[in-house]
Amino acid sequence: xxxxxxxxxxxxxxxxxxxxxxxxxxxxxxxxxxxxxxxxxxxxxxxxxxxxxxxxxxxxxxxxxxxxxxxxxxxxxxxxxxxxxxxxxxxxxxxxxxxxxxxxxxxxxxxxxxxxxxxxxxxxxxxxxxxxxxxxxxxxxxxxxxxxxxxxxxxxxxxxxxxxxxxxxxxxxxxxxxxxxxxxxxxxxxxxxxxxxxxxxxxxxxxxxxxxxxxx
Amino acid sequence: xxxxxxxxxxxxxxxxxxxxxxxxxxxxxxxxxxxxxxxxxxxxxxxxxxxxxxxxxxxxxxxxxxxxxxxxxxxxxxxxxxxxxxxxxxxxxxxxxxxxxxxxxxxxxxxxxxxxxxxxxxxxxxxxxxxxxxxxxxxxxxxxxxxxxxxxxxxxxxxxxxxxxxxxxxxxxxxxxxxxxxxxxxxxxxxxxxxxxxxxxxxxxxxxxxxxxxxxxxxxxxxxxxxxxxxxxxxx
Numbered sequence: 541x542x543x544x545x546x547x548x549x550x551x552x553x554x555x556x557x558x559x560x561x562x563x564x565x566x567x568x569x570x571x572x573x574x575x576x577x578x579x580x581x582x583x584x585x586x587x588x589x590x591x592x593x594x595x596x597x598x599x600x601x602x603x604x605x606x607x608x609x610x611x612x613x614x615x616x617x618x619x620x621x622x623x624x625x626x627x628x629x630x631x632x633x634x635x636x637x638x639x640x641x642x643x644x645x646x647x648x649x650x651x652x653x654x655x656x657x658x659x660x661x662x663x664x665x666x667x668x669x670x671x672x673x674x675x676x677x678x679x680x681x682x683x684x685x686x687x688x689x690x691x692x693x694x695x696x697x698x699x700x701x702x703x704x705x706x707x708x709x710x711x712x713x714x715x716x717x718x719x720x721x722x723x724x725x726x727x728x729x730x731x732x733x734x735x736x737x738x739x740x741x742x743x744x745x746x747x748x749x750x751x752x753x754x755x756x
Numbered sequence: 757x758x759x760x761x762x763x764x765x766x767x768x769x770x771x772x773x774x775x776x777x778x779x780x781x782x783x784x785x786x787x788x789x790x791x792x793x794x795x796x797x798x799x800x801x802x803x804x805x806x807x808x809x810x811x812x813x814x815x816x817x818x819x820x821x822x823x824x825x826x827x828x829x830x831x832x833x834x835x836x837x838x839x840x841x842x843x844x845x846x847x848x849x850x851x852x853x854x855x856x857x858x859x860x861x862x863x864x865x866x867x868x869x870x871x872x873x874x875x876x877x878x879x880x881x882x883x884x885x886x887x888x889x890x891x892x893x894x895x896x897x898x899x900x901x902x903x904x905x906x907x908x909x910x911x912x913x914x915x916x917x918x919x920x921x922x923x924x925x926x927x928x929x930x931x932x933x934x935x936x937x938x939x940x941x942x943x944x945x946x947x948x949x950x951x952x953x954x955x956x957x958x959x960x961x962x963x964x965x966x967x968x969x970x971x972x973x974x975x976x977x978x979x980x981x982x983x984x985x986x987x988x989x990x991x992x
Contacts, residue, residue, distance in 0.1 A: 682916065689909050690899045699895055703888035704917060706881075707924045734927065738920075745919055749912045752833045 547631035608688035644673035777967030785809035814858035821851035
């Protein structure tokens, strides 16, 4: 546990010192949504929802891609010997989940500002956004680890990740549709639990498989 | 070093069994009388229902072959023997080919019964996803020149993808309505209509699954043997 906290602290410190990823991604979020606004103006609910989650997908690929590429081979070995692979991947998963939740909330605010506000149930939607950002980041963090090992960038992550992320995205769309109207979705809790179960599965797979990935 | 697969792929009996079963499937599948209720009275399937004996077994055997591929990927991670990696790759490759055939046969069938080649049915989506996942697996493999690293990273991705894919095909059909049998409302299920399978159809269907799975295994082992000979030639 201490190792995990220390590693997250290290990532945070790096972030604060370099101020590259955070502002880079922030700018990416802002400019994508601005271009979207210029192209679409204020779309209807269904389009709004679809665009929102698609943009989250692209933000996630870009936000998470750097997390493993920034560590050089030597530094990797160093972390590996002092903290162990499991702690390392867990710290990355947590850090990226946090980062992605912030980015999702920022893009929600920008969507509200530029693309209009079709939400009837904003608090519920904010909850879904946090859960969604977290779910997306978990899958892509592990894929970033694979892509970094193959010395490839975001392109390979997208190829590997987009087919695998479909269940999460479909569940999220289905959930968030309930935030646009006063409809009662049958089995909403079931869908939420299903998504949480998928997240747990991804974390478990990451923890089990990551040590094999970095063994040399 | 002799393992199960190496002993198995030089046996003859299962290859003969595969041929016999497939000949049986082709003859019986095209000749047996179809259940009148499901084929004519309650649907517009008519004689196209015979595609059931060809289209569905391809998906079943694709699942069987990717499971074999998964088995060898896990084995590779436990004991990094390059042989296991070759097994995993070749089974995944044949599974992808069978998946393509399943998709095409399904699409032709859909054109006649549902009116379009592609109707965004959850099972069609699942099929397309399966192909994308395994094509990504081969792209990932080819992106790494180093043999040892390639095998390990590809094995990790194979395991990860499989364990996401299986829940996915469980979830997808339950989320939306499907045109496939057993797909009305939220009652959708990943497999067949369960008990709706007619007794005579079952007699053709299950042998067909075994026949196609064995044929897939046969093709994979042939490629395997070529690969092993190539390895031998390079190392000599």
